[in-house]
Amino acid sequence: MTQPTNLIPLADRPGYHPEDYQENAPETVWENPLDRDQPLHLYVGVTPFLGDAASPRPRYTGERRTGIRTYVIKAHSTRALPSEFDMAIQQYDCLEPECAPRRRYCRDHTHRRVIVGGEAPHLINRGLQHRPVLHPSLDADSAARNQALADARRAQQQATLAAETALIAQHQATLVEQKMNAQLNDNKPQQGAPKGNK
Numbered sequence: 001m002t003q004p005t006n007l008i009p010l011a012d013r014p015g016y017h018p019e020d021y022q023e024n025a026p027e028t029v030w031e032n033p034l035d036r037d038q039p040l041h042l043y044v045g046v047t048p049f050l051g052d053a054a055s056p057r058p059r060y061t062g063e064r065r066t067g068i069r070t071y072v073i074k075a076h077s078t079r080a081l082p083s084e085f086d087m088a089i090q091q092y093d094c095l096e097p098e099c100a101p102r103r104r105y106c107r108d109h110t111h112r113r114v115i116v117g118g119e120a121p122h123l124i125n126r127g128l129q130h131r132p133v134l135h136p137s138l139d140a141d142s143a144a145r146n147q148a149l150a151d152a153r154r155a156q157q158q159a160t161l162a163a164e165t166a167l168i169a170q171h172q173a174t175l176v177e178q179k180m181n182a183q184l185n186d187n188k189p190q191q192g193a194p195k196g197n198k
Contacts, residue, residue, distance in 0.1 A: 007131055011040070011071040011079035027080040029126040030089065032073040038120050040071045042085045073123070080129060090118035090125065 008029045032038045046067040063069050073079045081089070092113040094106035106113070115121045 007129055008078055008080045008126075011073050011081050013069070013071050026083045026128050026130050028083045028086050028089075029078060029080050029129055030073060030120075031078045031124040031126055032075060032122075033124060034122060035075050037075055038073045038123065040073070040081070040085075040089060040119055041068050042071065042088050042119070043067055044069045073120075078126060080131075083128065086125075088118065089120050089123060090115050092116065 008027075010027070011030075044063065044067060046064065071079075071081055091104065092106070093103040093116050094108075095103075095112040095114060096106070096108075099106040099108075099111060104116075109127070
């Protein structure tokens with residue numbers, strides 16, 4: 001399965017690691033009309049550290065530590081960003097009378113709006129696009145990686161089961177040996193014991 005060729009590419013993301021699967025459809029297309037690059041520092045949140053107080057704390061760096069994800073839209077270029085960041089990039093007030101109680105939260109792109117804030121109010125919103133998401137089982141590399149992980153997990157489970165079975169068998173053998181020794185000790189005639197009265 002190939003992706004459509006008319007999709008706008010995602011914005012540059014310094015320090016991006018491909019294990020982050022948060023980016024999927026829908027995306028908003030933004031155009032930068034300025035002569036300089038536009039960095040966008042968008043808050044995505046941090047995962048709190050939960051665990052044993054005695055265990056060492058993982059060393060988070062960059063986005064995982066600060067909760068800030070950075071995108072860059074180059075000068076005079078058009079790039080796509082996940083639509084969940086629209087309100088952080090630009091905040092609008094809707095000018096239509098039916099949206100008076102919720103001017104800031106109107107999502108109808110046909111309404112007249114005025115930009116009142118945001119991280120990059122000068123960017124031009126070119127609308128939405130939907131990037132098809134390829135399921136990992138359809139991607140040959142991802143499928144091979146997932147199969148190798150599943151095989152390794154299965155082998156580890158079998159090794160753990162074999163070790164537990166061997167431990168149980170050893171314990172049962174010890175119990176049988178102790179029982180046999182106890183029976184032999186009970187059946188032995190005791191030496192030096194009186195043989196009865198005459």
